[in-house]
Amino acid sequence: MSETATAVHTPEAGGSYVPTDRTIPTRGRPKASYDRELVHSILDAAYVCHLGFVRDGAPVVLPTLYGRVGERLYVHGSTGSRPLRMAGERREDPGLPVCLTVTHVDGLVLARSAFHHSVNYRSVVVHGVARQVTDPDEKRTALDALVDHAVPGRSRDSRPANAKELAATAVIRLDLEEVSAKVRTGGVNEEPEDLALPHWAGVLPLVSRYGTAIPDKDLDPSVALPDYLAAL
């Protein structure tokens, strides 16, 4: 869980993003992967990312919802929010350099030595320039994707944004071009001479799951929990 590499996707790349100069990791394990299917699977299993950008020369990292449509990620927010304003809305605007990172923590790896303690995880790091989405059709598609990314099928079972809501919402787009994934799985890596130490060692899996759905207090009792929610 340290340095992460990035990569550029070209159509020629087949199933992988292509590593780029700024993106080869200096070191660190696990090694970076540029496999597109792996990247998509990690992105699609979460709906909150950490979005980094630079403001007045200093880094800012904010948690935010995202959605994916093919090789594009979308992030939305109030039209007044700083990163969305900074992304610009005119075609000639330079856009906002961002780093969008998604991480799943899958378990704790407890070694006999403090040094070899680790975490099983899956992460994706995307570098690029975010730009505001101004095309109304793309904006609607992006907002549907944001809702469906969290709950597949939900956008069809909710009231779409009206003109006022659309106007109050800014959406930025980030293309999946410079992308890498890192995945750590499995058990303990230990120095051979530590194996006889009297400390428990192994993996403590971390599991995230949905609890029982809590209906809104004003929900019409005749509205049952939809199948797409019950299936989560």
Next chain:
Amino acid sequence: MSETATAVHTPEAGGSYVPTDRTIPTRGRPKASYDRELVHSILDAAYVCHLGFVRDGAPVVLPTLYGRVGERLYVHGSTGSRPLRMAGERREDPGLPVCLTVTHVDGLVLARSAFHHSVNYRSVVVHGVARQVTDPDEKRTALDALVDHAVPGRSRDSRPANAKELAATAVIRLDLEEVSAKVRTGGVNEEPEDLALPHWAGVLPLVSRYGTAIPDKDLDPSVALPDYLAAL
């Protein structure tokens, strides 16, 4: 889940960090909190943060482990890793401006309108300048804190780092000075005219818990699962 404010902690502040100029949110709900106890509780309930820094003018966001000792956070990594090298190890080094963000996702908020979909979450954003820890005692304290942050009591039940491991590990420190928290809890916020729509609405809680511990294949069968792990 958008703009987050930060704050400066002064001894005069009592139980709160003091908001600063660069840290008052431009907008966004929930409002930022500067309550120290709340900040600590959010930080202590996680052990993976997203660390942002600037490299060649562009943002980088990496997931990494952290620990807390009072009003200081520690992050560790290989001495060769880029952010740790950039933090510098000499007293006169300027240090590395960072933004360290911790987020818990507690549930999905499903409104009848797509616009009012939301997430229940708790997050902390820390701004500051990270510096390498060079004092050997502080480094050992920090490494213990990193292990104990994930599993309280674990540092006493594992082999401490030896000289070679200590030399290979870099630790950076970030003081809790410019800090804020955001917490969204509760149910759906809905336009009154949407209440009669035939869509299910409510909250889907997201629960993280540990699964059954998986012992290392080489574990001496006489070593039982310690109480501090069974309690997690």
